[in-house]
Amino acid sequence: EGKSSASSNIYLKHLTKFGSSDGTTPGEDRPSLKVTDVIQDGKYFLFDPTDADQFFRNTSWDRRVFVGSSKGAKSILLIVFRQSTLCGTSCGRFFPASQADRGDWVSGDYIFFELQVPTIEICDASGSTMLTVEPNGRRIQSCLAISSDGHVLPWVLFGDINNTASNFDAKSYASSPTTSGLSVGNSVQVGAFSAGAIGAPGFSLDVEQFSRASGDKSSAFDLMVQFGDVAVYSQAAF
Numbered sequence: 688e689g690k691s692s693a694s695s696n697i698y699l700k701h702l703t704k705f706g707s708s709d710g711t712t713p714g715e716d717r718p719s720l721k722v723t724d725v726i727q728d729g730k731y732f733l734f735d736p737t738d739a740d741q742f743f744r745n746t747s748w749d750r751r752v753f754v755g756s757s758k759g760a761k762s763i764l765l766i767v768f769r770q771s772t773l774c775g776t777s778c779g780r781f782f783p784a785s786q787a788d789r790g791d792w793v794s795g796d797y798i799f800f801e802l803q804v805p806t807i808e809i810c811d812a813s814g815s816t817m818l819t820v821e822p823n824g825r826r827i828q829s830c831l832a833i834s835s836d837g838h839v840l841p842w843v844l845f846g847d848i849n850n851t852a853s854n855f856d857a858k859s860y861a862s863s864p865t866t867s868g869l870s871v872g873n874s875v876q877v878g879a880f881s882a883g884a885i886g887a888p889g890f891s892l893d894v895e896q897f898s899r900a901s902g903d904k905s906s907a908f909d910l911m912v913q914f915g916d917v918a919v920y921s922q923a924a925f
Contacts, residue, residue: 718741718742718743718744718799718800719742719797719798719799719800720734720738720739720742720797720798720799720800721734721735721738721795721796721797721798722734722792722793722794722795722796722797722798723735723794724794725792725793725794726773726774726778727789728789728790729789729790729791729792729793730780730787730788730789730790730791730792731771731773731774731778731779731780731787731792732778732779732780732791732792732796732798733774733776733777733778734767734777734778734779735777736769736776736777739767739769739777742800743800748767748769749767749768749769749770750766750767750768751766751767752764752765752766752782753765753767753800753801754801755798755799755800755801756798756799756801757796757797757798757799758796761801762801763781764781764782764786765779765780765781765782765798766779766780766781766782767779779798830843830844830885830886842911843892843894843897844885844890844892845877845878845891845892845894846877846878846890846891846892847883847885847886847887847888847889847890847891848877848888848889848890849888849889850888854883854888854889855873855875855877855880855882855889855891856873856875857870857872857873857875859875859880859882859883859891860875860879860880860882862882863880863881863882863893864881865880865881865893865895865896866879866880866893867879867880867893867894867895868880868895875891877891878891878892878893878894879891879893879894879895880893881893881896
């Protein structure tokens with residue numbers, strides 16, 4: 688996948704679910720979005736954009752990816768479009784497109800909100816998407832890769848290295864806007880500071896920013912490492 692022979696990409700995946708819910712009717716304590724109609728035999732669901740403004744609590748939800756629940760199924764990954772040329776109005780489907788199928792939705796279904804996963808743009812040749820969150824008003828960007836392990840939540844890239852001696856040093860840690868973990872001279876922990884650029888070796892993302900954003904520092908993470916050149920080998924630790 689275009690990696691240098693010694694390059695490694697390191698991903699994590701948040702395990703905590705936020706506001707999981709069952710049922711098919713809205714409750715007073717959880718945001719819900721009503722399916723008003725369907726197209727392509729239920730592959731896409733239509734909805735009122737004004738209701739979506741309330742559902743997401745903002746108006747900037749076009750092409751928004753989020754984790755929701757519906758009809759008793761928890762933690763499903765969905766994408767919504769404010770004005771889709773295909774639908775002619777506001778609509779949504781399962782994400783990615785390969786997971787969407789006819790018969791997924793019927794008019795009158797309700798979707799409940801669990802977790803926001805904003806999709807911004809394609810950030811590498813493998814089709815990963817850019818993730819942007821804004822805890823305390825600061826933007827955090829990393830690559831988001833769809834899981835292949837049956838889990839709905841995606842992987843988040845937090846490190847890209849091809850040389851353990853030269854990719855980072857003490858200045859990398861000291862110049863990071865946020866830090867966590869340990870640093871002793873030029874010996875630093877990837878994922879404990881932010882440095883470099885997405886898509887190139889020498890990238891690290893301070894992952895503690897995500898637990899600060901979620902409000903739960905005690906929550907657990909899975910870990911996946913990809914390494915190789917033409918063929919990329921992945922190893923996940925659960």
